[in-house]
Amino acid sequence: MYAVLDIETTGGKYNEEGITEIAIYKFDGHEIVDQFISLVNPERDIQPFVVNLTGINSNMLRNAPKFYEVAKRIVEITNDCIIVAHNAQFDYRILRTEFSRLGFEFERKSLCTVELSKYLIPGQASYSLGKLVRALGIPVADRHRASGDAQATVKLFKMLLDKDTEKKIIQDVVRLNPKRQLEPKHLDIIAELPAITGVYYIHNEEGEIIYIGKSNNIKKRINQHFTNSNPKSKKLQTLVAAVTYEATGSELVALLKESEEIKKNKPILNRALKRTSFTHALYSFIDKNNYINLKIDIADGRKKPITTFSNRQSGKSFITRAIEDYSLCQKLTGLYQTKSSCFNYEIKTCAGACIGKEPVEIYNKRVSSLINKNSYANKNMVIIDKGRDIDERSAILIKNGVFQGLGFFNLNYQINNLDVLESIITPMQNSRDTQHIIQSYLRRNKKVKQLIIDS
Incomplete structure (x- = not known):
């Protein structure tokens, strides 16, 4: 659990500042579960430049509670939480100083979103909160007020959790809150999980990830793990101390994240990913009469396929539909x-490419249309799919035909060029597996939006 906070102060000499406003959002990694927002009477003067920056003046604070009146609420809402702030060193120091004046030792673990951003989103022009969230397309309101800045920090932190593909942040949190019982309370774990689409991580008591999976219903899938009697499930049931998860909204995002993170984290209970999750592929060649021929064949790493299939039957079904949809020749598709x-041709549904009767350029145009639709070679495109919330969408970026990664964006923020997209996505490895995952998903979900974007 995290306590994402922002503090506005009076300004002044080091360790003599007072708090004028504080906002704390208790965040479980997915949504805000509690909040505390209050002006605070600092019982000292506010520096003029601070008044101009925040709009908070002494008249506004005359009837506001003093720090000792809100201290108990701050202790309660941050209990068992890691404090998260943009420039956490400053906010945490101010908070500790105020408690120290009351004779209370306030200690919490802390995370700084400035440092995390420099590590997980390198190359930004600025890491100040305002400029950073603007560059990442994160909406922000009431800038330089505690509530607005804390809300922006929550959204930024949520993006950083997505970008942390090695799951260092989550593993550290689990390690800080170990389960002490010898046998994990499986029912308690299941009760806290949602029935949503996403990726889940099963941890041992050291916080290490021992298994990664994806599901369209995380609660149901974990329940299956805890009730199955196969050897892997029994071992998992013995080792599990906690289950964390990431909502994705989109099954495609879940599939890509699962593939990437299994390879990066190498959990002990995940069977090693096969080098290829497909066995057959669609290839093209030009025959002696200059017609483009298509062929389903065993996947060959030395050749560049148009698209790939999990088995021969899947490829055969694809070709059968393509013949009908594009009026292709049965002979020239193998x-x-x-x-x-x-x-x-005998039943007059083929125009005769098989015997050289249909003009080559007319037939090849239809074949090229099929190839173009089912291959993203050399394209700059973004696949838009469901997001985690109603006002959000996911984006999968393809640049020059190479999968770059994925991210999420708010519907109020327009993404229309590569620079913006490259800021919000989590970079991922391009491979034959990712290509297969993307192309297979697009074949099954024809309504998914695909946008060609400017370079």
Whole structure:
């Protein structure tokens, strides 16, 4: 659990500042579960430049509670939490100083979103909160007021959790809050999980990730892990201390994150990913009459496929639909072996490419259309799918035909060029596996939005 906070102060000499406003959002990694926002009477003068910056003046604070009146609430809402702030060293110091004046030792673990951003989102022009969130397309309101800045920090931190593909942040949190019982309370773990689409991480008592999976219903899937009697499930049931998760909204995002993070984290209970999650592929070649031929064949790493399939039957079904959708020749797609005309020509549903009757340029135009639709070679494009919330969408970026990574954006923020997209995405490795995952998903979900973008 995290306490994401922002503090506005009077300004002044080091360790003589007073708090004028504080906002704390208790954040479970997915949503805000509690909050505390209050003006505070600092019982000292506010520096003029601070008044101009925040708009908070002494008249506004005359009837505000003094720090000792809100101290108990701050202790309660931050209990068992890691404090998260943009420039956490400053906010945490101010908070500790105020408690010290009351004779109370306030100690919490802390995370700084400035430092995390420099590590997880390198190369930004500025890491000040305002400029950074603007560059990342994160909406912010009431800048330089505690509530507005704390809300922006929550959204930034949520993005940083997404970008932390090695799961260092989550593992440290689990390690700080170990389960002490010898046998994990499986029912308690399941009760806290949502029935949503996402990726889940099963941890041991040291916080280490021992298994990663994806599901369209995380609660149901974890319940299956805890009730199955196969050897892997039994071992998992013995070792599990906690389950964390990331909502993705999109099944495609979940599939890509699962593939990437298993390879990066190498959990002991995940079977090693196969080098290829597909066995067959679609290839093209030009015959002696200059017609483009298509062929389903065993996947060959030395050749560049148009698209890939989990098995031969899946590829055959694809070609059968393509023949109908694009009026292709059965013979030139490898589905009908003959030295003369194909069967469809006999029933007048093939224009005769099989016997050289249909003009090459007309037939090849239709084949090229199919190839272009099912391959993203050399394209700059973004695949837009469901997000984690109703006002959010996911974005999968393809640049020059290479998968770059994925991210999320608010519907109020327009993404229309590569610079913006490259700021919000979590970089991921391009591989034959990711290509197969993306192309297979697009074949199954034809309504998913695909945008060609400017370079």
